[in-house]
Amino acid sequence: MQKSVRLKSFELVARDINDVDVELLHALSISVRWPHRPKDWDLLRRAGHGLVAVDGIGRVFGSAMWFPQGDDFATVGLVITTPRAQAQGGGRWLMDQVLEQCGNRNLALNATHAAYSLYVSLGFTSEAIVYMRQGEMPQTLPAMPALDGELNELPRDRLGEITALDTRALGTNRAELLALLAEDASIATLSRNGAVVGYSMCREFGRGFVIGPTVAGNDQDAVHLTAVHAKKLAGRFVRVDTRERNGVFAEFLQRSGLEVAETVTTMSKGRRFLNREDNGPWVYGLAGHALS
Ligand SMILES: CC(C)(COP(=O)(O)OP(=O)(O)OC[C@H]1O[C@@H](n2cnc3c(N)ncnc32)[C@H](O)[C@@H]1OP(=O)(O)O)[C@@H](O)C(=O)NCCC(=O)NCCS
Numbered sequence: 001m002q003k004s005v006r007l008k009s010f011e012l013v014a015r016d017i018n019d020v021d022v023e024l025l026h027a028l029s030i031s032v033r034w035p036h037r038p039k040d041w042d043l044l045r046r047a048g049h050g051l052v053a054v055d056g057i058g059r060v061f062g063s064a065m066w067f068p069q070g071d072d073f074a075t076v077g078l079v080i081t082t083p084r085a086q087a088q089g090g091g092r093w094l095m096d097q098v099l100e101q102c103g104n105r106n107l108a109l110n111a112t113h114a115a116y117s118l119y120v121s122l123g124f125t126s127e128a129i130v131y132m133r134q135g136e137m138p139q140t141l142p143a144m145p146a147l148d149g150e151l152n153e154l155p156r157d158r159l160g161e162i163t164a165l166d167t168r169a170l171g172t173n174r175a176e177l178l179a180l181l182a183e184d185a186s187i188a189t190l191s192r193n194g195a196v197v198g199y200s201m202c203r204e205f206g207r208g209f210v211i212g213p214t215v216a217g218n219d220q221d222a223v224h225l226t227a228v229h230a231k232k233l234a235g236r237f238v239r240v241d242t243r244e245r246n247g248v249f250a251e252f253l254q255r256s257g258l259e260v261a262e263t264v265t266t267m268s269k270g271r272r273f274l275n276r277e278d279n280g281p282w283v284y285g286l287a288g289h290a291l292s
């Protein structure tokens with residue numbers, strides 16, 4: 001009896017991502033060691049559109065999603081092929097379909113090292129590095145700069161108070177996405193002279209919690225907005241994705257025990273995505289890897 005066998009290859013077909021059981025998506029993300037829970041996939045499916053690569057007996061071998069934000073922009077994410085199916089053209093095939101579905105929208109994504117060359121070949125250009133920081137929150141937070149303004153909790157029905165600020169920081173209106181995230185998030189605002197100058201959300205994600213999106217006008221404000229949530233999460237696993245490499249905010253995260261676990265590259269196709277204004281609001285903490 002021979003000791004090896006060549007199995008017949010099989011065909012994958014594209015299906016809408018809403019047509020498969022969430023447990024299959026969960027297994028897919030686990031196969032590439034991503035921390036998403038079924039609940040995280042549920043939220044992402046409500047936030048965007050996507051497709052999966054499925055074999056003849058319904059097994060999921062790949063996924064790709066896009067998240068419209070406003071009329072002319074979308075982020076792309078959850079681009080995964082199972083290790084067994086990688087380097088055989090599946091990732092490119094999924095991305096080609098996402099690009100077709102996105103039409104003329106300007107696009108942005110956060111590329112892992114594994115996916116970077118694929119996105120370059122599809123016309124995406126690099127804009128910034130994202131530092132994915134995570135760790136267990138300490139019992140006591142490190143010293144913080146003086147607070148300039150007033151911190152408050154924002155009730156979900158008053159999201160309108162942060163929409164304009166968020167749109168200025170991101171360059172696109174993502175009010176619908178913020179409303180979805182807010183369903184299960186606590187929201188802190190910072191006000192000065194009667195005006196909201198920053199906000200931060202915190203929600204359960206993956207192994208623990210994610211603090212983001214965080215929008216603020218400077219590092220000091222971003223520290224306080226992040227700390228509002230961090231103070232309540234002693235001993236819990238927390239993740240913050242930020243494009244700040246150095247400075248007061250990055251140092252605060254580092255001293256809080258949030259080490260850089262991985263870096264990804266923010267890339268865009270179409271108009272430039274990141275346009276920081278002098279003294280304007282800025283996204284200090286991302287809503288998520290796929291959501292920017
Ligand atoms: C990134 C990922 C989706 C790519 O999927 P894939 O099915 O392997 O992609 P493809 O086979 O279509 O290859 C696409 C390109 O990637 C590159 N590539 C793929 N596998 C490679 C390998 N083993 N070595 C070097 N380059 C490789 C090639 O440039 C290839 O281009 P080509 O079509 O000109 O040959 C997959 O590796 C993956 O799921 N990784 C883990 C999750 C992840 O990082 N997702 C990206 C999120 S931004």
